[in-house]
Amino acid sequence: MSWKIWSLKKSPWVFHVNVGACNNCDIEIVNCLTPKFDVERFGIKLVGSPRHADALLVTGVGTRQAVPRLKEVYRQTSKPCVVFLIGACPCGTGIFHNGYHVEGPVDKIIKEEDPNAIIAYVPGCPPKPEAIISGVVKALSAI
Amino acid sequence: MGAFLEGRGKGKEMKVLFDVLFWILVIPGIIVVGMVASWIVRKVSALVQYRVGPPFLQPFWDVMKLMGKETLVPQEAQKAVFMAAPLVGLAGVLVLAIMLWRITVTQSAFVGDIVVAVYLMVLPSLALILGSSASASPHAAVGTSREMKLVMGYELPLVLALIVVIIKTGGKLDLTQIARHTTVFSISNILAFLVALLCVQAKLGFVPFDIAEAETELGGGVLMEYSGALLAVWKLMQAVMLVALPLFLVMVFLGGFGPNLLAGLGKYVLVVVLLILIKNTNPRVRIDQAMKFFWVYCSIVLVAAIALAITGNNCGISRL
Numbered sequence A: 001m002s003w004k005i006w007s008l009k010k011s012p013w014v015f016h017v018n019v020g021a022c023n024n025c026d027i028e029i030v031n032c033l034t035p036k037f038d039v040e041r042f043g044i045k046l047v048g049s050p051r052h053a054d055a056l057l058v059t060g061v062g063t064r065q066a067v068p069r070l071k072e073v074y075r076q077t078s079k080p081c082v083v084f085l086i087g088a089c090p091c092g093t094g095i096f097h098n099g100y101h102v103e104g105p106v107d108k109i110i111k112e113e114d115p116n117a118i119i120a121y122v123p124g125c126p127p128k129p130e131a132i133i134s135g136v137v138k139a140l141s142a143i
Numbered sequence B: 001m002g003a004f005l006e007g008r009g010k011g012k013e014m015k016v017l018f019d020v021l022f023w024i025l026v027i028p029g030i031i032v033v034g035m036v037a038s039w040i041v042r043k044v045s046a047l048v049q050y051r052v053g054p055p056f057l058q059p060f061w062d063v064m065k066l067m068g069k070e071t072l073v074p075q076e077a078q079k080a081v082f083m084a085a086p087l088v089g090l091a092g093v094l095v096l097a098i099m100l101w102r103i104t105v106t107q108s109a110f111v112g113d114i115v116v117a118v119y120l121m122v123l124p125s126l127a128l129i130l131g132s133s134a135s136a137s138p139h140a141a142v143g144t145s146r147e148m149k150l151v152m153g154y155e156l157p158l159v160l161a162l163i164v165v166i167i168k169t170g171g172k173l174d175l176t177q178i179a180r181h182t183t184v185f186s187i188s189n190i191l192a193f194l195v196a197l198l199c200v201q202a203k204l205g206f207v208p209f210d211i212a213e214a215e216t217e218l219g220g221g222v223l224m225e226y227s228g229a230l231l232a233v234w235k236l237m238q239a240v241m242l243v244a245l246p247l248f249l250v251m252v253f254l255g256g257f258g259p260n261l262l263a264g265l266g267k268y269v270l271v272v273v274l275l276i277l278i279k280n281t282n283p284r285v286r287i288d289q290a291m292k293f294f295w296v297y298c299s300i301v302l303v304a305a306i307a308l309a310i311t312g313n314n315c316g317i318s319r320l
Helices: A005-010 A022-034 A066-075 A088-092 A105-114 A129-142 B001-006 B010-048 B058-068 B079-108 B111-133 B138-166 B176-178 B187-204 B228-253 B259-283 B287-315
Strands: A012-020 A057-061 A083-087 A116-123
Touching: A005 B058, A012 A022, A012 A066, A022 A057, A022 A083, A022 A129, A057 A066, A057 A088, A066 A105, A083 A088, A083 A105, A083 A129, A088 A105, A105 A116, A116 A129, B010 B058, B010 B079, B010 B228, B010 B259, B058 B228, B079 B111, B079 B176, B079 B228, B111 B138, B111 B176, B111 B187, B111 B228, B138 B187, B138 B228, B138 B287, B176 B228, B187 B228, B187 B259, B187 B287, B228 B259
Parallel strands: A012 A057, A057 A083, A083 A116
Antiparallel strands: none
């Protein structure tokens, strides 16, 4: 394993992208930063700019309005980076399946932009903070 | 060989050896101490908030990771300035740290070095302003204007605070003599120290004055467009500032790092922990509130301190 990937696992900085979520998953993500779960133990930090980020936490179905923005944010993130799909909506559009405003599951949109993107799925509606942490740990130990 | 060594005199040999070791070890040493200090900042903040906090090596891993990432330069950015600004900032603050540490270790200085220190302390903020205004981003532009206003705000009280100390020590301008002076427990010195501590808080970009970075509404502000190795250089600069600025405060206001290294270390940690506690117990202020705070309240306090210091000097009362 190269030192780049090794150090990336030790300090993944995350950027939060909402592409049409109902805010539940966003609350659960913020929940991970609270003293009870404290993801800073693993070096995970929420940053305000995609340029600083190593992981994009995407929530929401990927609405027509949001898709170009999501692609732009993905292009602006410095590589190597991991995309986490948090919740049932980005993983498979959930209850909004075939909706008129839905561009499709988020993994398809990311793959259109970059076929080799590293994508990890954390299903749930919303996933518990424990599930999010466990998903992050599993994804990071897989790369 | 032995005769050769004896012939040259042991004292001189030791001095040369010491000098060589100093110049080899000083830059990595300062960077490592800066990393440890930034770990202390994150760990103590976590403890204040009843969290566990990051592991000890976290700052090293952060910098290592950033060094390995792709460095993006915005299309419309002024490339040369954008790339050079972090290096200028890091170089300036490293020179400051080396100068202060050299003065502490060898107890020798040149006349007027406090003025040089003041100029070198402006260099990181200047580099931030240059770098962010070259990055062609609206968020960074707002951050730039805030940083400029903040620099104008805190430079005046900082210089006034230094003038208090210079008056107390009888017009001495070099740091060795200022550090040796025992004016620590006088009213004017304590007032000047408190104001200078707040100025250093603003210089470090810590919370009540992190107006230029403002993660919540500017998303990183001045550092918005930086990524990869250039961001790592900024992080290193902030780590080295965490060494240099508290060390400067200790030397000017608290009687120096001193011959007793343990006492010096204690003073340094005291200043850092004070900065962290201010950071964790205050919400961010607006830029106009910060300007008003520095120009009106801090300046009034310092004018009073200067008056007290002059009175104390003229009437021979060292406690004023």
